[in-house]
Amino acid sequence: MVLRPIGEIVTARTTDGRLGWPVMLLLFILVLCPLGAVIVQVLLPGIFFGSLKFGDWRILLEIAQRPLWQKSLENSVLLASGTTVFATALGGTLAIVRATRAFPTARLLDAAVWVLIITPSFILSQGWVMFAAPKGLAFSMFGSHGVSSFVFSPAGLIAVMTLSKFPLAYLSVYSAMEWKVDSLSQAARLNGASPFTAWRTIQAPLLMPAVLAGAALVFMDTIGDFGLPASISAVYRFPTLPYSIYSAIYTSPIRFDMAGVLSFYLVLLIGAAMVLQFYAMRRSRYDFLNSRAERLVPKPSGKLALPLAAGNVLLLAVIFGIPIGTNIWMSFAKTASGGVKSGNWTLSNYASLFDDGQQLLRGLGHSLLIAAAAALIALLIGLGVAYVLTYSTFRHKRMIETISILTLAVPGVVLGIGYIFVWNQPWLERVGLLLYGTPWILVLASVAGAIPIITRMLVGAMAKVPAQLLTAAQLYGGSFFGRIRVILVPLIRGALLSAALAAFGSGVFDLAVNSILFPPNFLTLPVSINKAFEDLKFGYASAATVFGSAIVILIILVAELLLRRKEVKA
Amino acid sequence: MNSKMNGKTGIVGALLLLAIVSTACGNNDNGANGSAANGANASGTNANAAGTNAADATNAAANNAAAADTTATDATTNAAATNAAADAPAANKGTLTVYLNDFDDIVKPMFEEQTGYKLDVVSGNGAEIMSRIEAEKGNPHWDVVWMDAMPSIEGLDKQGELLTGWSPANASGLTDFAKSFVPTDNAYFPTGAHAAGVIVYNKNEIKAEDAPKSWKDFTDAKYKGMIGMADPAVAAPAYPFVSWFFQDQGMDAGKSYFSSLLKNGLHVYPKNPNVVEALSGGEIKVAALQESNAYVMKNGGEPIEIVWPQDGAPASVRVAAIQKDTKNAEAAKAFVEFLLDPKTQQALVDKGDESYFEPSVAGAKPKADREANAKLVVAKADWASDNEAEIKQWFSDQSVK
Numbered sequence: 021m022v023l024r025p026i027g028e029i030v031t032a033r034t035t036d037g038r039l040g041w042p043v044m045l046l047l048f049i050l051v052l053c054p055l056g057a058v059i060v061q062v063l064l065p066g067i068f069f070g071s072l073k074f075g076d077w078r079i080l081l082e083i084a085q086r087p088l089w090q091k092s093l094e095n096s097v098l099l100a101s102g103t104t105v106f107a108t109a110l111g112g113t114l115a116i117v118r119a120t121r122a123f124p125t126a127r128l129l130d131a132a133v134w135v136l137i138i139t140p141s142f143i144l145s146q147g148w149v150m151f152a153a154p155k156g157l158a159f160s161m162f163g164s165h166g167v168s169s170f171v172f173s174p175a176g177l178i179a180v181m182t183l184s185k186f187p188l189a190y191l192s193v194y195s196a197m198e199w200k201v202d203s204l205s206q207a208a209r210l211n212g213a214s215p216f217t218a219w220r221t222i223q224a225p226l227l228m229p230a231v232l233a234g235a236a237l238v239f240m241d242t243i244g245d246f247g248l249p250a251s252i253s254a255v256y257r258f259p260t261l262p263y264s265i266y267s268a269i270y271t272s273p274i275r276f277d278m279a280g281v282l283s284f285y286l287v288l289l290i291g292a293a294m295v296l297q298f299y300a301m302r303r304s305r306y307d308f309l310n311s312r313a314e315r316l317v318p319k320p321s322g323k324l325a326l327p328l329a330a331g332n333v334l335l336l337a338v339i340f341g342i343p344i345g346t347n348i349w350m351s352f353a354k355t356a357s358g359g360v361k362s363g364n365w366t367l368s369n370y371a372s373l374f375d376d377g378q379q380l381l382r383g384l385g386h387s388l389l390i391a392a393a394a395a396l397i398a399l400l401i402g403l404g405v406a407y408v409l410t411y412s413t414f415r416h417k418r419m420i421e422t423i424s425i426l427t428l429a430v431p432g433v434v435l436g437i438g439y440i441f442v443w444n445q446p447w448l449e450r451v452g453l454l455l456y457g458t459p460w461i462l463v464l465a466s467v468a469g470a471i472p473i474i475t476r477m478l479v480g481a482m483a484k485v486p487a488q489l490l491t492a493a494q495l496y497g498g499s500f501f502g503r504i505r506v507i508l509v510p511l512i513r514g515a516l517l518s519a520a521l522a523a524f525g526s527g528v529f530d531l532a533v534n535s536i537l538f539p540p541n542f543l544t545l546p547v548s549i550n551k552a553f554e555d556l557k558f559g560y561a562s563a564a565t566v567f568g569s570a571i572v573i574l575i576i577l578v579a580e581l582l583l584r585r586k587e588v589k590a
Numbered sequence: 591m592n593s594k595m596n597g598k599t600g601i602v603g604a605l606l607l608l609a610i611v612s613t614a615c616g617n618n619d620n621g622a623n624g625s626a627a628n629g630a631n632a633s634g635t636n637a638n639a640a641g642t643n644a645a646d647a648t649n650a651a652a653n654n655a656a657a658a659d660t661t662a663t664d665a666t667t668n669a670a671a672t673n674a675a676a677d678a679p680a681a682n683k684g685t686l687t688v689y690l691n692d693f694d695d696i697v698k699p700m701f702e703e704q705t706g707y708k709l710d711v712v713s714g715n716g717a718e719i720m721s722r723i724e725a726e727k728g729n730p731h732w733d734v735v736w737m738d739a740m741p742s743i744e745g746l747d748k749q750g751e752l753l754t755g756w757s758p759a760n761a762s763g764l765t766d767f768a769k770s771f772v773p774t775d776n777a778y779f780p781t782g783a784h785a786a787g788v789i790v791y792n793k794n795e796i797k798a799e800d801a802p803k804s805w806k807d808f809t810d811a812k813y814k815g816m817i818g819m820a821d822p823a824v825a826a827p828a829y830p831f832v833s834w835f836f837q838d839q840g841m842d843a844g845k846s847y848f849s850s851l852l853k854n855g856l857h858v859y860p861k862n863p864n865v866v867e868a869l870s871g872g873e874i875k876v877a878a879l880q881e882s883n884a885y886v887m888k889n890g891g892e893p894i895e896i897v898w899p900q901d902g903a904p905a906s907v908r909v910a911a912i913q914k915d916t917k918n919a920e921a922a923k924a925f926v927e928f929l930l931d932p933k934t935q936q937a938l939v940d941k942g943d944e945s946y947f948e949p950s951v952a953g954a955k956p957k958a959d960r961e962a963n964a965k966l967v968v969a970k971a972d973w974a975s976d977n978e979a980e981i982k983q984w985f986s987d988q989s990v991k
Binding site for chain 2: 086146149150153155156159168172250251257259264266267269270271272274275433437441444445446457535536538540547551555556
């Protein structure tokens with residue numbers, strides 16, 4: 021994602037290079053410390069309990085001996101690679117169509133994408149499982165078992181993951197298509213290229229940074245996902261790395277060292293993925309924006325309008341209808357096995373959301389506040405990170421880039437345990453920083469969780485903005501922050517908004533971090549939903565999810581309306 | 591941080607720095623209990639602390655109205671207070687922090703009302719709570735842990751984390767069955783036991799006479815591919831279930847029993863709720879299911895029948911233990927006494943979310959619709975604790991085969 025700086029002006033280096041260290045320090049505190057705290061358990065298991073004993077480093081090599089670890093590594097790589105390929109293709113294609121063509125129902129696609137991004141994977145998997153089970157909704161509606169045998173197979177798992185994770189790729193590409201420079205394609209057309217050739221050789225390649233940013237997000241999110249594969253693969257056993265990590269933590273005595281080793285493998289995998297991406301991007305330039313750039317407005321599709329709308333509706337029926345629709349149905353159903361019969365409908369699940377003395381609403385309020393605070397803080401940090409990655413010649417850019425995406429792939433429970441290690445040390449109490457046991461720890465952890473999504477999206481968008489625009493401003497005496505505020509931010513406004521909203525939406529429902537860090541008596545929405553699920557109150561859990569999602573979607577839509585519409589004043 | 595270092599040494603250096611800092615600062619000078627000490631900074635959380643207990647909504651029982659009332663009044667009293675320790679004279683008795691995995695919505699108001707202590711609860715699933723306890727070892731935030739995970743709590747006792755040598759007055763009321771679980775050092779006390787697995791089957795798919803009657807029947811080829819259970823490597827209640835087979839039959843026989851189940855197409859799900867979904871979704875027709883889940887399913891109108899096997903249902907025992915360095919020993923002891931009070935256990939049976947269990951004290955009665963001659967069998971806690979890692983690893987390794 022990072023470009024060779026071109027026409028780099030020496031003065032630009034000094035200020036931009038200076039941003040490198042503060043950004044590094046922030047990432048260090050938020051991501052590397054907690055993660056390192058878990059990984060260090062391999063070598064120094066008693067380090068946070070005041071005993072200095074050395075662990076057995078040979079555990080690092082145990083992957084060679086434990087068939088489960090090997091298998092889960094293979095499965096994770098297979099699942100993540102397969103999902104990345106299909107989800108990036110699907111998300112990218114949809115984004116291009118959506119950005120260039122106007123057709124009826126297009127807005128519904130936007131909404132569906134947001135819903136999928138904010139819905140936690142354990143809820144999505146509930147939807148798929150209830151839909152595809154042999155006696156599930158699909159059977160109740162179509163009376164066939166074909167759906168079930170497909171979904172509960174490795175290929176089906178990749179398909180389900182693809183349909184759940186493609187929004188990350190979609191959003192990344194869509195927000196990068198805010199501006200277009202027609203002169204490039206026009207030059208090609210003048211030289212006799214067909215419209216398709218012009219698209220294939222000019223417009224498509226210029227989307228590369230955004231496509232790769234999306235692909236990276238999909239890969240990380242898939243490889244770190246525990247809930248979806250675990251729920252869907254129970255039938256044919258498909259252990260993944262997160263599964264092995266959980267099984268190391270869920271034994272007693274708890275093996276933090278094993279969780280550390282496995283997390284370390286995850287970090288290596290991510291590092292490898294980032295290196296691959298770097299080599300894919302190295303030879304080209306993508307900063308095509310110039311003074312002739314104009315906003316990309318979807319063109320009327322004419323004859324194509326109807327087929328496009330039909331295809332869109334069909335797509336929505338699958339990606340939204342199955343996982344989310346099943347949950348919506350569940351929230352109105354008396355029993356899961358009652359099918360879609362009229363006698364099985366009820367409003368009691370929704371009524372019960374409000375009859376526990378506002379419990380759930382308070383939890384929702386907490387979650388919204390924490391996610392909003394985290395999204396804003398992470399947006400500032402992400403802006404800094406993306407700036408350093410795109411425009412500076414900071415020496416450790418590779419490292420910053422890798423750290424900035426780690427939290428997406430490392431299971432939240434590992435990060436949460438790391439946060440306890442770091443923020444629960446007795447000496448912090450003396451300096452008033454014992455954050456574990458207060459809601460602040462949730463904000464910190466949510467910021468860490470939000471950084472990858474925000475950074476990737478901004479990097480994808482910034483790749484289009486040439487450094488010369490910023491250096492030109494500098495020559496006219498613009499201050500560093502002035503340049504960012506006046507030139508860069510307006511050019512990537514769309515991506516900034518999408519990134520912040522995506523981080524906010526997914527933060528509201530982030531279960532793994534929440535469930536291990538919440539302070540006493542401090543409820544959050546995902547914890548309440550999960551508790552309802554554990555108590556078999558599936559209807560209530562679905563109703564709480566649907567209700568919470570509706571509120572979050574409403575907030576996102578309002579934010580979009582208020583902020584998206586503001587045209588940049590030239 | 592020194593700006594000359596390159597990436598690799600940066601990480602190593604940083605970790606070393608972290609190590610030095612954390613060891614230099616020594617361990618366990620546990621000032622005040624963290625969560626209490628920080629209560630005042632927890633901007634605004636205290637104001638509604640009394641109201642925000644992790645109650646999970648839908649206790650249809652009318653008691654909730656009453657509970658909600660007391661919490662509501664509490665909340666108003668508290669709203670004016672700037673910190674947790676200022677609401678009523680009783681609050682001077684201090685705040686107790688309890689880590690538990692069920693019943694939080696019942697015990698909090700009840701205990702606060704009866705004793706005047708303030709109760710902070712952290713409620714989660716068993717594995718998460720144990721992870722928290724383990725990660726907090728250098729600076730524990732909990733005073734009492736109360737969970738249906740006897741082997742894990744036995745493990746805490748082995749590490750010397752628990753208060754020993756104190757026996758609650760109410761322990762005299764323990765039933766003979768419950769007494770057998772009290773360890774010699776009195777580190778924890780049982781508050782009830784429930785079947786970690788009973789046999790359930792879908793009565794629309796299987797006739798009563800064809801249903802399995804004993805655990806041995808699970809190996810019968812006629813149930814091939816029809817049976818499901820929760821994964822001991824991930825689901826907390828599943829370990830007490832499987833450990834009994836291993837202790838009862840011996841390690842090798844246990845392995846061969848579960849191997850034959852796996853050969854018979856056993857479906858292993860991450861957690862009990864997933865087993866319930868698989869049953870109602872028709873993926874499986876028979877299951878080993880935690881008993882409260884089984885009764886909730888049956889009472890919720892799902893077409894299932896429950897069989898208590900002749901050879902006994904492997905049970906999970908819920909026990910309460912006190913942190914050895916607790917700053918609130920009096921409140922902690924009061925809480926254990928409170929849990930061993932027949933009135934408390936009756937309230938858990940009558941109003942709880944995990945209400946199908948056998949109380950540990952005389953004078954409390956289990957649910958009326960619970961099987962009258964439910965036979966529970968329990969793996970010895972120290973044995974189960976010693977072999978936990980091996981058994982769980984064996985199970986997670988099976989997923990590869």
